[in-house]
Amino acid sequence: MKLFAFLILIQLMATAGFGQTASFSVDDSSGCAPFTMVFTNTSTGFDSVHWDFDDGTFASSINANHIYYSIGEYNVTLYVYDSLLNVDSSTQTIYVASTSPYINVDDQACPGSLTSFEVQGNFDSDNTVLWDFGDGFTSNQANTEHAYADTGIYNVVLTFGNSACGVIVISDSILISNSLIPEVHIHPDGGSTMICPGSPFPFFYDENLSIMWDFGEGTSTNDPYPVFQYDSVGTYVVTVTTTNSCGNSNTLDTIITVDSTLIPQHAIYASSTTICPNDTVSLYPISVKGYSFEWFFDNGDSATGGNVFTSFNDTGIYTVSLAATNACGNTSIATKDILVSESIVPLGSLYIPTKVVCPDESVKFICTKKNATYLWYFGDGDSANTKSINHSYGIAGTYPIELIISNYCGQTTILYDTVIVDSTLTPESGFFLNQSSYCSGDEVIFKPVSSAYFTHYWDFGDGNTDTISKPLHTFGDTGAFQVSHITVNSCGNTDTATSIVKIDSFGFALANFEILTGNWVCPESPINFSNLSSNINSCLWYFDDGDSSAQANPIHSYAFPGNYLVTLSLTNSCGNVSTITKLVTVTNSALLPAPLxxxxxxxxxxxxxxxxxxxxxxxxxxxxxxxxxxxxxxxxxxxxxxxxxxxxxxxx
Structure with a gap:
């Protein structure tokens, strides 16, 4: 009888169930990071709880607040327990689709000075932006410039919206004052305040204000990167003066000591300190400017100059010596040991930029490091022995890739990867626009969502078409135009995307330009300005030296060194104005950039x-x-x- 009663008790316990029920509500299920969530526990009959936020963090409070800092899909689970630790759970999914924007606004500026306003942190294609500068002017450009006519403190408000974040309002303030004093920053140009007679001047200025150097011996210049040297030993007080657009100045004094007894300070950088016999090592000095160099190697070779290459035939430890001589004529020696060994394992990786392709589409195979020999096996019976090569497959399938690399030690490493050839691949159509609406006569730039190589066909909805990848098109009339973008890949498969382009009488202008000759030039050098604005028919350039131009793509030169703020002001046919400013530095020490x-x-x-x-x-x-x-x-x-x-x- 007792056994029977015990069995009945067990059966009742197994079928009765537990008293707690897990459930919770959220204030919002999707948003942008950092995304703050409020979780309200609506469970019943529980003694304790445990929250799992699916990002590696947890909580044990009845209700919970949590912040998601990264984009992702999170399955939030609430566990509720009774006094016997029986558990029930409830799960909801939280979507963090993008990141929240933030703004960069200068905290102060002079009246009439163009100031930058930038939206950062979110660059989604469906963003809408409206700046309110607090003085009656607005702009719908994410990155724009504005000048305040009067002094005062202005509250700048950005209203930002997109499908992921909803509407976000951010504000900041800016002080406009005539009494602003500029800061002074100078930088060492590979040197210090202790230099030899005849050494290059060791400082430069890289801000955008007007500048004047006084070298403390009767010579001055407004060249931001001065070409100057002291011929006599001594101590000199260098005064640099900067002036802002308010007309206010500030100075900074720096003491330069010219000493003929200075000893060169330098070291040697080696691309590798352990190499195989006959392998090449790159060496260059780590030092300030103005030294001359001579290299000495244990194998009896020598060389002059900065960056050098060398190799060693036999194993062993070799000492490389570098003699540096400064402008004082003093010399010091730096050394670096290079181990030459036959037991070094080859380094490198196998890189395939595109691993899923159509039949007969060219695939690039690259070994990322230089070695002595290479042997590729492409999985289709073909092979090659070069560092990098293009190869294509005629038949769909999965192909195992093998690369055998050998170094000058005779050691080998085998690398593996896979290429998939799929005849059903489809391209991706669609495009981005840099404005939500345009004015009639504006140049609309269409940027495809995919950078892959496709055949493109564009129908702009106004009777015009194009076949280039990134077309520019001007709509002659106002209206909503349905633009179609069709792409065809090498499989012969197509994809089509359509979107509406709005042309109205309210479209904002968008000014932009490029300095084709670079923004660091010599006096009297012609500077080519390329106008990249949405409409180049009504523009005015200000070169900050008293000259201006109404040409679409002007050429200008400066007679004297200095920092010049070049401003392009654009007015579109809707009457809206956009400006952009870029710095041009004119200096006698201007060097052309090295070619790539x-x-x-x-x-x-x-x-x-x-x-x-x-x-x-x-x-x-x-x-x-x-x-x-x-x-x-x-x-x-x-x-x-x-x-x-x-x-x-x-x-x-």
Whole structure:
């Protein structure tokens, strides 16, 4: 009888269930990071709770507040327990689809001075932006400029909205005053306040204000990057004066000591301190400017100049010595040990930019490090022995990739990857616009959502079409135009996307320009300005030297060194105005940027090429680490040289 009663009790316990029920509500289920959530516990019959927010954090409070800092989909679970630790749970999904914006606003400015206002943190394609500058003017550009006519404190309000974040209002304040004093910042140009006679002046100024240097010995200049040297030993007080657009100035004094007994301070950087026999190591000095260098190697070789390359035939530890001589004529020695060993494992990785392709579509295979030999197996019976190569597959399928690399030690490493060839791949159509609406006559820029190579067909909805990837189009009339974008990939598959482009009488202007010759130039050098605005038919340029131009793409030069703020003001046919300002630094020490040199490592002799640098009158090329230079004037859109110098072709 007792056994029977016990069995009945067990059965009743198994079928009765527990008294607690888990449930909770949320104030919002989607938003932008940082996304603050309020979770309200609506459970019944519980003794204790446990929250799991699905981002690695937890809570045990009855109700919970939580902040999500990253984009993602989070399954929030509430567990409720009774006194016997029986549990029930409830789960809801929280979507954090994007990040919240923030604004960059200067805290103060002079009257009439253009000030930048920037939206950062969120760049979604459906963003709407409205700036209220607090003085009756507004703008719908995410990054814009505005000048205040009168002094005062202005409350700047940004109203931002998109489908992920909803509407967000952010405010900040800016002080407009005639009494602002500019800050003074100068920077060391690879030097210090202790220099030799004849050394280059060790400081420069890289802000956007007017500047005047007084070198403390009767010489001055307004060149932000002064070309100057002291010929005599002594102590000099250098005074730099900056002036802002309010007309107010500030000064900073710096003491320069010119001493002929200074000893060079330098060290050696090596691309690797452990190499194989006959492998190449790159070496260059770590030092201030103005030194001359001579290299000495344990194998009896020597070289002069900065960056050098060398190799060693046999194993062992080799000491590289670098003698540096400064403008005082004093010399010091730095050393670096290089271990040459035959037991080094090859380094490198296998890189395939696109791993899922159509049949007969070219696939790029790259080994990221230079080694002695390469052997590719493409999984279709073909192979190759170059550092990088293009290969295509005629039949759909999955292909295992194998790369065997060997270094100069004779050691090998095998790398693996996979390429999928799929004839059902579809392209991705669609485009971004940089404005929510445009004015009649504005140039509309269409940017495809995908940068992959497709065949494009555009129908602008006004009877005009185009077939380039990033077209520019001008709509002659107002209205809502349905623009279609069709893409075709190499599989022959298509995709179509449509969107409405609004042309009305309220569209904001959008000013932008590029300085084709660079913004760091010599006096009297022609500067080419390229107008990238939405409408270039009514524009006015101010060059900050008293000159102006109404040309769409002007050419201008400056007679004297200094910092110049170039402003482009654009008025579209709706009567709306947009301005943009960029800095041009005119200096006697202006150096042209070095060209970006590329090479084809799959050919011998090697072919090095580079795009011409604006303003360059010619080039010099060295194949021996700078010992001998050969003139190369070149013509056309690219320059090339043919060389056997393999050490310089280590990156694809």
């Amino acid at each position: 040199v590329t090479c084809d490592a799959n050919t011998l002799p090697l072919i090095y090429s580079w795009i011409p640098v604006p303003g360059a009158l010619g080039y010099e090329v060295s194949e021996d680490s700078g010992t001998v230079w050969i003139a190369n004037n070149g013509v056309g859109e690219t320059h090339t040289i043919v060389s056997t110098w393999e050490a310089g072709c280590q990156r694809q």
